[in-house]
Amino acid sequence: MISPDVEKPIQRGAFRALLGKEWFVLKRKTKWLFQWPLFAKVDRCVSLDHVLFRHRSFLLRPLKNVDMYLQHNKVRNLQLAVSKIHGVVLKPGETFSLWLLVGRPTKKKGYLDGLTLENGKISKGVGGGLCQLGNLIYWMALHSPLTITERWRHGYDVFPDINRTIPFACGATLSYNYVDLQIKNETSSSFQFHLWLDEEHLNGEIRGEQEPQDEYTVFETDHFIKHQWWGGYTRHNKIWKRCINKKSGRQSDELVTENHAILMYNPLLDQAS
Numbered sequence: 001m002i003s004p005d006v007e008k009p010i011q012r013g014a015f016r017a018l019l020g021k022e023w024f025v026l027k028r029k030t031k032w033l034f035q036w037p038l039f040a041k042v043d044r045c046v047s048l049d050h051v052l053f054r055h056r057s058f059l060l061r062p063l064k065n066v067d068m069y070l071q072h073n074k075v076r077n078l079q080l081a082v083s084k085i086h087g088v089v090l091k092p093g094e095t096f097s098l099w100l101l102v103g104r105p106t107k108k109k110g111y112l113d114g115l116t117l118e119n120g121k122i123s124k125g126v127g128g129g130l131c132q133l134g135n136l137i138y139w140m141a142l143h144s145p146l147t148i149t150e151r152w153r154h155g156y157d158v159f160p161d162i163n164r165t166i167p168f169a170c171g172a173t174l175s176y177n178y179v180d181l182q183i184k185n186e187t188s189s190s191f192q193f194h195l196w197l198d199e200e201h202l203n204g205e206i207r208g209e210q211e212p213q214d215e216y217t218v219f220e221t222d223h224f225i226k227h228q229w230w231g232g233y234t235r236h237n238k239i240w241k242r243c244i245n246k247k248s249g250r251q252s253d254e255l256v257t258e259n260h261a262i263l264m265y266n267p268l269l270d271q272a273s
Contacts, residue, residue, distance in 0.1 A: 074129025
């Protein structure tokens with residue numbers, strides 16, 4: 001059963017937060033050095049034919065109290081990041097690391113200010129908006145035999161549901177480089193990510209060497225909202241992955257994760273409006 005109690009978030013000073021971030025960045029870089037041969041790499045000479053799953057998400061969404069220029073900047077940031085990931089091949093035993101491929105987003109590389117979330121508050125920062133890429137890749141990986149070995153959930157539910165098409169909290173938050181998205185190929189076949197942008201959407205496909213033998217469904221259970229003792233609201237659910245063999249029809253369900261997020265809006269007021 002999901003525990004409904006969530007502690008009130010602790011607000012840390014900016015200097016302490018910066019020092020802590022750089023320490024964890026250095027720690028992750030050191031870890032990469034020892035694991036380097038095990039990570040997947042982009043190979044533009046390879047194009048696998050069998051599409052396992054595809055998904056897309058809108059690039060520009062009007063959001064309350066958010067300047068649209070940050071959304072347009074996000075598109076530029078996504079273009080730069082996608083160019084580093086498109087065509088990455090996960091061979092058996094290899095791990096996909098988003099940040100290892102993308103690198104640190106900086107102004108020198110062309111990244112712009114985009115929407116970020118810091119200590120539960122909407123802000124802006126260089127490279128902001130790349131969580132949309134993490135969300136897309138994570139959602140696709142859930143519909144494949146790949147194993148998600150590192151995924152960080154959003155600690156806050158920032159905006160009320162507007163035309164939501166997938167369950168709550170099926171995304172992956174990112175922060176260079178220690179809040180990463182990593183996916184391991186524990187099968188005997190290779191897989192490949194294809195990613196691109198068009199005028200309206202961020203698009204993605206997972207491709208494989210063979211016709212997929214299974215199909216996957218992702219769904220939620222135990223969804224509820226709770227008013228916490230310290231005054232805020234929190235949102236909870238469980239995410240499940242259902243695998244169905246196409247030939248035999250055999251079905252199995254796997255609990256993917258439990259989600260607990262602090263709402264940044266009053267759910268009763270938003271429902272009433």
